[in-house]
Amino acid sequence: MHRTLKLSLLVLLAGLSFDTYAQKTANVAISTDSKLTISRFIYGQFAEHLGHGVYGGFWVDKTLPVPKQDRIRLDVVNALKRIKIPDLRWPGGCFADEYHWRDGIGPRLQRPKMVNTNWGNVTDDNSFGTSEFLELCQLIGCEPYIAGNVGSGTVEEMSKWIEYLNLDGESTMATLRKQNGHPAPYKVTFWGVGNESLGCGGNMTPEFYTDQYKRYSAYAKNYPGAKLKKIASGPNSDDYNWTEVCMKNIGTGMWGLSLHYYTIPSGNWGHKGSATKFEEKEYFNTMVNGLKMEELVTKHSAIMDKYDPEKRVALVVDEWGVWTDVEPGTNPGFLYQQNSLRDALLAATTLNIFNNHCDRVKMANLAQTVNVLQSLILTDKEKMLLTPTYHIFDLYKVHQDAKYLPVKLNSPDYEFDGKKIPAVSLTASQDASGKIHVSLVNLDPHNNITVTAKLDGLEWNHITGQVLTSANLTDINTFQHPNKIHIENFSNAKKDGDKLIVDLPAKSVVTLELN
Numbered sequence: 001m002h003r004t005l006k007l008s009l010l011v012l013l014a015g016l017s018f019d020t021y022a023q024k025t026a027n028v029a030i031s032t033d034s035k036l037t038i039s040r041f042i043y044g045q046f047a048e049h050l051g052h053g054v055y056g057g058f059w060v061d062k063t064l065p066v067p068k069q070d071r072i073r074l075d076v077v078n079a080l081k082r083i084k085i086p087d088l089r090w091p092g093g094c095f096a097d098e099y100h101w102r103d104g105i106g107p108r109l110q111r112p113k114m115v116n117t118n119w120g121n122v123t124d125d126n127s128f129g130t131s132e133f134l135e136l137c138q139l140i141g142c143e144p145y146i147a148g149n150v151g152s153g154t155v156e157e158m159s160k161w162i163e164y165l166n167l168d169g170e171s172t173m174a175t176l177r178k179q180n181g182h183p184a185p186y187k188v189t190f191w192g193v194g195n196e197s198l199g200c201g202g203n204m205t206p207e208f209y210t211d212q213y214k215r216y217s218a219y220a221k222n223y224p225g226a227k228l229k230k231i232a233s234g235p236n237s238d239d240y241n242w243t244e245v246c247m248k249n250i251g252t253g254m255w256g257l258s259l260h261y262y263t264i265p266s267g268n269w270g271h272k273g274s275a276t277k278f279e280e281k282e283y284f285n286t287m288v289n290g291l292k293m294e295e296l297v298t299k300h301s302a303i304m305d306k307y308d309p310e311k312r313v314a315l316v317v318d319e320w321g322v323w324t325d326v327e328p329g330t331n332p333g334f335l336y337q338q339n340s341l342r343d344a345l346l347a348a349t350t351l352n353i354f355n356n357h358c359d360r361v362k363m364a365n366l367a368q369t370v371n372v373l374q375s376l377i378l379t380d381k382e383k384m385l386l387t388p389t390y391h392i393f394d395l396y397k398v399h400q401d402a403k404y405l406p407v408k409l410n411s412p413d414y415e416f417d418g419k420k421i422p423a424v425s426l427t428a429s430q431d432a433s434g435k436i437h438v439s440l441v442n443l444d445p446h447n448n449i450t451v452t453a454k455l456d457g458l459e460w461n462h463i464t465g466q467v468l469t470s471a472n473l474t475d476i477n478t479f480q481h482p483n484k485i486h487i488e489n490f491s492n493a494k495k496d497g498d499k500l501i502v503d504l505p506a507k508s509v510v511t512l513e514l515n
């Protein structure tokens, strides 16, 4: 009995020491063999009239003691400026197809009120409308991306909105814009022709939608200096038939085709899973579900390639991110969720996928910037915090409009419960000044991984780095501890001959700069 116990102990210790000391390794080849650019619009954001995203997030009460321009919160604006968000999509989402733009222009007190039937049936006083949105974009320094109403709006309504925004001349709409205080045209170019027309945007079949797209699109005019980049309402998730029909019927008659995909931790829309309380099993499943983006982008792109081999039409992933249960005690229609290290790891993994598919993915919009779904920023009255996901966009801003460097990766697995996913993913680019940036993710919560990278045809001598990690996957930033998760300097990367060797910490995201 005694001997058996001793033997079991020895076996256990041998197992433990194996786990502890076996260093996991990954190998990477980074090359210059591409002429592609990583579009900055992959780093776009989305702000719908939903919960406290627009109202209470961007647009606050006059009496709130924070720096403001008009009623726009400047602390939020400045935070978004720092990470260079390139565009903001508005006014929805499902809200876009019940939004009538004329209700949101002119003197605010005279604007009609509406009920937001999609999101909690709350009253929207229309105080945040066209000019307020464009003022917000101008303050952030980003491009506006407007989703027009196809579901419940008319062709004339959409056509006149574009005329109101973009015509530099004499017309009733241009005069109205001037009367409302904006003599110069706004020159909005990113234009969504409906949102989720297969569901909340009108429950259409793809055949019906593509006919509607052509009709609405025919009267969505290009005015001088404002050539529209029309984005058709595309598939949800793996609805490949929708993509097939859009490509067949519209083809290159659109600038982009949208794709929406949300990562539901449990994979079940009824009980999505908590944003803050989860075990490794849920973490693993979240990553499995998140990595589905690779398959979706690959398969939708393959269909697009059949009709558009020159890749003129962009795949625009204009809604993505983690969607959890709402925070307990909050309005279920407001989609308010916290944001953990897990969500940051998912965001970085997804951005790696988009960057590595930059031949087709030219734009993406995380849902939904402030206080809604996977936010960059949370606010509570005058307080504001930056989420772990915000820090990922900070670490990744260096890739915007940089030259894409193709990567070939051999990653160890992260195994859980007999299932496996690749532990490492990465993206690399070279900016206009010649600096090389490599961003790496390690999804394995237990093991550091030694990554050895060969960079062909690239000259560099010095390395600096930054890392985002934390003790627990469930760690979050709160209004009491807003900086629990923050970016730190990273020094565990070195040059060894012509190789880059990185000791990538467990559950971390690292961005390196080589020059």
Ligand code: AHR
Binding pocket: 048, 092, 093, 094, 095, 195, 196, 260, 319, 367, 368, 373
């Ligand atoms: O982002 C929340 C909602 O998700 C959007 O309004 C809709 O387009 C999607 O279904």
